[in-house]
Amino acid sequence: MRVLICGAGIAGLTLAWHLERAGWEVELVERAPAFREGGYMIDFYGAGYEIARRMGIDGRLREVGYQINELRYVDRHGRRTSGARVPSGFDRLVSLLRVDLARAIADGVHAKIWYGTGVAAVDRHEDGVEVRLTDGTHREVDLLVGADGAHSVVRGLAFGSEERFERYLGHHVAAYVIADERLSEQIGMRYQMLTVPGSMAGAYALRGGRLALLFLRREPDPALPADPAAALRDHFGPLGWILPEVLDRVPADLYYDQVTQIEIERWSRGRVVLVGDACQAVSLFAGHGASLGMAAAWVLADELTGEPVDGRAADLAAALDRYQRRMRPVIAETQAFGRRFIEWLAPSSGLRIVMRDWLLRLAALPGADRLFLRSLTPGGHRLITGGRA
Numbered sequence: 001m002r003v004l005i006c007g008a009g010i011a012g013l014t015l016a017w018h019l020e021r022a023g024w025e026v027e028l029v030e031r032a033p034a035f036r037e038g039g040y041m042i043d044f045y046g047a048g049y050e051i052a053r054r055m056g057i058d059g060r061l062r063e064v065g066y067q068i069n070e071l072r073y074v075d076r077h078g079r080r081t082s083g084a085r086v087p088s089g090f091d092r093l094v095s096l097l098r099v100d101l102a103r104a105i106a107d108g109v110h111a112k113i114w115y116g117t118g119v120a121a122v123d124r125h126e127d128g129v130e131v132r133l134t135d136g137t138h139r140e141v142d143l144l145v146g147a148d149g150a151h152s153v154v155r156g157l158a159f160g161s162e163e164r165f166e167r168y169l170g171h172h173v174a175a176y177v178i179a180d181e182r183l184s185e186q187i188g189m190r191y192q193m194l195t196v197p198g199s200m201a202g203a204y205a206l207r208g209g210r211l212a213l214l215f216l217r218r219e220p221d222p223a224l225p226a227d228p229a230a231a232l233r234d235h236f237g238p239l240g241w242i243l244p245e246v247l248d249r250v251p252a253d254l255y256y257d258q259v260t261q262i263e264i265e266r267w268s269r270g271r272v273v274l275v276g277d278a279c280q281a282v283s284l285f286a287g288h289g290a291s292l293g294m295a296a297a298w299v300l301a302d303e304l305t306g307e308p309v310d311g312r313a314a315d316l317a318a319a320l321d322r323y324q325r326r327m328r329p330v331i332a333e334t335q336a337f338g339r340r341f342i343e344w345l346a347p348s349s350g351l352r353i354v355m356r357d358w359l360l361r362l363a364a365l366p367g368a369d370r371l372f373l374r375s376l377t378p379g380g381h382r383l384i385t386g387g388r389a
């Protein structure tokens with residue numbers, strides 16, 4: 001079977017990893033001109049962590065990742081206002097740069113990745129897909145996979161325009177990494193955040209004297225600003241703390257986007273299927289999109305490469321249906337959870353900030369910490385235990 005995967009991100013690479021081991025002929029196209037560096041920190045746990053363990057990369061993720069031991073809220077002078085210790089003993093939770101997760105998966109993928117390339121046109125027919133790439137070449141494949149993220153071009157070409165599927169969550173998000181030994185040491189192995197109603201800025205220290213920064217702000221208009229770096233400086237610079245300093249050094253590879261969820265009725269049309277954020281973006285408010293992207297890729301590969309029934313090769317359409325049926329309930333649950341979590345991550349008022357601080361104190365009580373962590377992964381375990389495998 002020949003498959004073309006558009007998008008060499010978390011979901012696309014995981015799918016390639018599994019399909020090529022099942023004997024499929026796999027090719028990937030990736031819009032970025034080379035392996036994507038930079039980016040943002042993610043907390044990695046739940047179903048995706050279990051998949052990583054089965055792929056044998058969990059040890060490496062722990063090596064390149066971080067164990068954050070404290071969440072700390074600070075004021076404009078950097079003084080602690082509230083926070084919580086992160087309980088120890090969660091050996092299946094690691095914080096790491098998204099790029100480090102992608103690289104750990106990519107190192108096990110042998111398929112050719114065509115960088116600087118995307119999908120330009122899709123022609124579906126009954127038993128295959130003809131794909132025209134942006135470099136002018138063509139591919140005739142049994143299956144085309146759109147793993148090209150929340151703003152998927154494959155989805156646009158085969159399913160319809162983005163407005164039909166996106167649910168804007170009323171916020172813009174930005175993230176980048178800078179090198180600064182002094183600030184990195186000052187922040188230390190704790191996740192420090194400053195919140196004012198409607199805005200949140202956070203900083204993590206990374207090895208090598210680096211600092212990962214995250215900005216979240218309430219914005220009724222989903223349209224992105226013409227100059228995202230200037231918009232960030234204008235909005236967050238006056239809030240104090242380390243912000244004026246770090247906002248003077250916004251790099252060219254700044255990540256800036258709207259916060260959205262993607263809701264789409266059908267995840268496949270004929271021989272075109274979507275995986276990861278392209279069909280199931282849960283948003284950073286839900287917290288484990290990368291984990292669910294890996295889980296979705298695993299479930300899809302699991303269904304596609306099932307043992308032949310009665311000597312006949314697996315029916316592709318039926319496999320794609322089963323994939324969607326296994327994934328969608330968990331995604332719907334997680335998206336609903338993400339929407340409820342908005343007020344906790346980016347409180348809209350002073351009262352909400354006070355309530356969040358109380359919740360943090362409760363979460364730190366013995367026993368509550370584990371319940372709290374479990375509540376962050378609604379239904380994810382079902383994906384691994386409830387399937388065919």
Ligand SMILES: Cc1cc2nc3c(=O)[nH]c(=O)nc-3n(C[C@H](O)[C@H](O)[C@H](O)COP(=O)(O)OP(=O)(O)OC[C@H]3O[C@@H](n4cnc5c(N)ncnc54)[C@H](O)[C@@H]3O)c2cc1C
Pocket residue numbers: 006007008009010011012029030031032036040041042043044045098117118119147148149150151152153154173174175214275276277278281282283284287288289290291292293
């Ligand atoms: C700030 C932030 C914090 C987050 N925190 C967490 C967290 O704590 N835990 C967690 O698990 N998840 C987190 N997430 C979510 C997580 O990063 C995503 O859900 C995950 O990366 C989705 O994987 P994906 O493979 O579907 O998409 P992506 O990882 O976005 O990969 C898509 C790939 O497709 C490529 N591409 C795009 N368009 C095209 C095109 N036209 N042609 C070819 N290639 C294309 C892109 O360059 C990219 O390489 C966070 C997200 C953000 C933005």
